[in-house]
Amino acid sequence: MRIAVAGGTGAVGTHVVELAREAGHEVAVLSRGTGVDLTTGVGLTEALAGVEAVVDVASTFTLDAQESRTFFGDTTRRLLQAEAAAGTKHHLALSIVGIDRAPHGYYAGKVLQEELVTTGPVPWTVLRATQFHEFAGQVHGSTTLGPLVLVPRMRSETVAARDVAARLVELVEAGPSGRVADLGGPEEAWMADLSRAWARARGDRRRVLGVPLPGRLGRAMRDGTLVSGPGADHGSTTFEEWLRDQAVQRA
Ligand SMILES: NC(=O)c1ccc[n+]([C@@H]2O[C@H](COP(=O)([O-])OP(=O)(O)OC[C@H]3O[C@@H](n4cnc5c(N)ncnc54)[C@H](OP(=O)(O)O)[C@@H]3O)[C@@H](O)[C@H]2O)c1
Numbered sequence: 085m086r087i088a089v090a091g092g093t094g095a096v097g098t099h100v101v102e103l104a105r106e107a108g109h110e111v112a113v114l115s116r117g118t119g120v121d122l123t124t125g126v127g128l129t130e131a132l133a134g135v136e137a138v139v140d141v142a143s144t145f146t147l148d149a150q151e152s153r154t155f156f157g158d159t160t161r162r163l164l165q166a167e168a169a170a171g172t173k174h175h176l177a178l179s180i181v182g183i184d185r186a187p188h189g190y191y192a193g194k195v196l197q198e199e200l201v202t203t204g205p206v207p208w209t210v211l212r213a214t215q216f217h218e219f220a221g222q223v224h225g226s227t228t229l230g231p232l233v234l235v236p237r238m239r240s241e242t243v244a245a246r247d248v249a250a251r252l253v254e255l256v257e258a259g260p261s262g263r264v265a266d267l268g269g270p271e272e273a274w275m276a277d278l279s280r281a282w283a284r285a286r287g288d289r290r291r292v293l294g295v296p297l298p299g300r301l302g303r304a305m306r307d308g309t310l311v312s313g314p315g316a317d318h319g320s321t322t323f324e325e326w327l328r329d330q331a332v333q334r335a
Contacts, residue, residue, distance in 0.1 A: 085109050085110070085136050085137060085256070085257070086109070086110045086111075086112070086134050086135050086136055087104055087109050087110070087111050087112070087135065087136065087137050087138070087139060087256055088111070088112040088113075088114050088131060088132060088135045088137075088138045088139070088172075089101050089104070089111060089112070089113055089114065089138075089139045089141065090114040090115075090120075090122060090138060090139065090140045090141065090142045090159070090163060091114070091115060091140065091141040091142030091143060092111070092112075092113035092114060092115060092118075092141070093113060093115045093117050093118070094115075094141060094142070094143060095216060095218055095245050096141050096178065096216065096245040096248050096249050096252075097113075097115075097139075097141040097142075097249075099245055099246045099248075099249030099250075100139055100141060100249040100252050100253060101113055102249075103246075103249050103250055103253045104139075104253050104256070107253055107257070109253075109256075112131050112132075112135060114127075114128070114131050114142070115142070122142055122158070122159035122162055122163060123155065123158045123159055123162070125162045125166070128162060128163070128166045129166055129169070129170070132166050132167060132170040132172060133170065134170075135167075135170060135172050136172065136173050136174065137172065137173065137174035137175075137176060137256050138163060138167055138172055138174070138175050138176065138206075139176045139178075139252055139256055140159075140160070140163060140175065140176065140177045140178065140197075140201075141178045141252070142159055144156075144193075146189065146190060146193075147188070147189045147190055148189045149189040149190075149192035149193070150192075151189075151193075152189055152190045152191075152192050152193025152194070153192050153193045153196050154193075155193055156193035156194060156196050156197035156200075157193070157196050157197075157200065160177075160196075160197045160200045160201060160204075161200060163175070164200065164201070164204040164205060164206055165205075167205075167206045168205040168206055172206060173206075173207060173259075173260070174206070174207055174208070174209065174256065174259055174260050175201060175204070175206040175207070175208045175209075175260075176208070176209045176210075176211070176252060176255055176256055177197060177198070177201045177208070177209070177210050177211075178211055178212075178213060178248070178252065179194050179197065179198055179210055179211065179212045179213075180194055180212055180213065180214070180215075181212045181213065181214045181266050181268065181310060181311065181312055181316075182304065182309040182310040182311075183195050183198070183212070185304060185309045186300070186301055186304035186305070186309050186310060187299075187300050187301050187304070188301055188304075198210055202262075202263070207259075207260035208260055208262070209255050209256075209258075209260055209261045209262065209263075209264060210262070210263045210264070211248075211251060211252065211255060211264050211266075211267060212263075212266045212267070213243055213248045213251075213266070213267040213268070214240065214241045214242060214243050214266075214267070214268045214269055214310065214311060214312055215240055215241075215242050215243075215310070216242060216243060216244070216245040216248065217242045217243065217244050217245070217269070217278075217321075217323050217326040217327075218245060219240075219242060219275075220242065220275065220278035220279045220281070220282040220323070221279075221282045223235050223236065223275060223279055224279040224282055224283050224288075224292070225283075225288075228290075231290055231291065232290070232291050232292075232293055233279070233283070233290050233291065233292045233293070234292075234293055234295045235275055235276045235279045235292055235293070235294055235295065236275060236294070236295060236296075236297050236302070236305050237274070237275075237276065237294040237295055237296040237297070237302075237305065237306055238274065238275040238276075238294070238305035238306065238310065239272060239274065239275075239305070239306060239307070239308050239310065239311055240272070240273060240274070240275045240278065240310065240311065241268040241269045241271070241272045241273075241310075241311040241312055242269045242273070242278060242323055243267060243268060243269035243270075243318075243319040243321075244269070244319050244321035244326050246321065247267070247269075247319025247320060247321050248267060248319065251267050251317070251319075265315055265316055265317050266312045266313070266315075266316040266317070267312070267316065267317050267318070267319060268311060268312030268316045268317070268318050268319070269318060269319050269322075269323070270318050270319060270320055270321070270322050271322060271323070272311055273323065274294055275294065275305075276292050276293065276294030277294075278323055279292050280292040281323070281324075281327060282327065285327050285330070285331055
């Protein structure tokens, strides 16, 4: 099958591209780096020629709700419009567990993305996943207080981006399936513990503190809103295994 991966150079997109090619699919990578800008539409029509399915794993880095809504709104509308014109038969979007129950700025864009996909002109699948194992590194060091590293107190169930990618390839092969079972990781942990382990593996011995964030978002982080619930599927790669694999790759 000819598949386009929007965001195919990102954390999960790289694995989707690799695994889809290993499975024998022909893959077009859509990113600004490959000459396709999903916010302006430059290069999109050409890139979708002959494409049967699009996996959308594009993203932007923002905590601002309006910026997030603009990015996911613009990119999703452009993709769906171009797919409808190209005769693409399946749009598969990756979303996040708990986005409609936690008032996080980035999640506002993901909620809009889901609305557009599920009411749009192209038969669709939406998979929600929990945070990737990589998230433990992304939160580490973004807030410091003297020698302390502060990490939100957050119940988490991180999953390997590669396990998410493997599920996305299965789903693209299955065809449009609507909202499918959420995908979580193999185990729950506090984010501060994961972040500390991530830092130790890199020789960073600064003290990591889990800090409760105030308000509804802080509560959602602590009360399990962001971990998968009953009926979810689970990736098999543990955080420890993922960390070891990262160390091997760095050596
Ligand atoms: N990270 C997590 O923990 C997590 C958990 C669950 C679900 N998700 C979802 O998974 C998806 C992928 O996340 P990620 O962390 O893998 O993203 P990422 O590493 O930040 O990668 C983003 C991708 O989007 C592309 N992109 C950004 N702006 C673009 C534009 N204007 N036009 C075309 N391509 C553009 C980037 O390539 P260029 O820069 O070359 O354009 C890159 O390939 C997102 O929808 C996210 O919400 C993430």
